Amino acid sequence: MAISEAESVVMEVLWRAAPRSAEEILAEVGPAQDWQEGTVKSLLNRLLKKKAVKAERDGRRYLYTPLLAREKYVSQESKGLLDRLFDGRVAPLVAHFSEQRKLTKKDIAELRKLLKELDDEQH
Amino acid sequence: MAISEAESVVMEVLWRAAPRSAEEILAEVGPAQDWQEGTVKSLLNRLLKKKAVKAERDGRRYLYTPLLAREKYVSQESKGLLDRLFDGRVAPLVAHFSEQRKLTKKDIAELRKLLKELDDEQH
DNA sequence: CACCACCGTTTACGTATGTAAGCGGACTCA
DNA sequence: TGAGTCCGCTTACATACGTAAACGGTGGTG
Structure with a gap:
């Protein structure tokens, strides 16, 4: 399944630095996106289901790491656009x-x- | 509101040649997409609501014409990708x-x- | 004039998405 | 050990989207 727009914002954070906790992700992305904590958590869960990130326990919380490489994501998206619009x-x-x-x-x-x-x- | 993937397929047909009737659009796009008539009609109605096409009566049917220029659509999509992925x-x-x-x-x-x-x- | 065919409009329905509130278990502090 | 807190998981809900069936009006035909 495809990574949605909002999900990709979370991915970008993880691509900049990982592993990260949900809280850290929220801290980085919250101001710009005006998201609540629950929103980030939902997005992380959807990304987990899509196998785009993995989570490993760190004490009482999880740290998230991308499984999908940015390079690969960028390629898919770019190729998609190129194919659709520029032959x-x-x-x-x-x-x-x-x-x-x-x-x-x-x-x-x-x-x-x-x-x-x-x-x-x-x- | 944004033009969806399926809707853009209909737009492409109209960009190639317009005005066209729903039937003509189906004829051109149906084989490749395996769509039923109702599907094309729904897509056309959504495009009408989005002001991406207009319809003018031609006897008992309508002929559809793009209002959104392909050039503009391509620009939006391309800029979107560039901004999201390539700064x-x-x-x-x-x-x-x-x-x-x-x-x-x-x-x-x-x-x-x-x-x-x-x-x-x-x- | 009654009925059928044609074509657009309305309604439908499952999934994806954006956005989040609520629940429940584990850890902590008094 | 009981209560509060922190965090992930479950559930929610409105809108968009893909896909299409059903409905309804209008004009042609016998």
Whole structure:
């Protein structure tokens, strides 16, 4: 089953640092999301069911650790978008942003560098 | 409200050609999705409520036309993904695909061309 | 004019999601 | 040892979504 939007917020916290307790997660995410404790706990339980995180006992509480790697999640999501909207290819997506004038100087510089590296690798 | 996955399939049909009747939409999408007629009708009604399409009478039936431009939808979806996963910037996304070896020759060639064009524009 | 076919609208229903309150067991402190 | 506290687990509830059946009006046909 897919990781939902709200669940992914919890995952992001765990990807930044793990293991973490529910309380720590709430502390990090609560202010921005305005969530109650019960909300975080529910999300953690759903993530457990989905095997996206594991829990290990630490005294009276649990510490949660991601089982799903961020890298993998990012790949799935990105591929999904690309397939749905850009015929599965990267260039049209970049072209789209370019047309929308959404490429920053920094983006352009980094893309140049990236292509150069790919070029160097070639030989 | 957001356009759902199933709804976007109907939108894609209408973006390819519009206006179209429910029947025509079903004909184009039914085989691939294995949907019944009622399903397409529900999706169209939800899209109407969301103001993503409009309907105009054509004799005893309606013809549906997108109100939401594909360009705009694509922008929203892409920006959403970028913001959620790549800190809102394009280069890291491309880098991700590069690391995953998901850039095709064609992608690379097109990216090169794109950058060159941006460069030319500059002067 | 009565009936059927066609097409949109209404209703349905199970699951997912966002958001959380309530329950119950274990640990602690008086 | 009885009461309070902390924490996970269970339950709740409204909305969204996927999927579709049932209903109802309108125009054509015999």
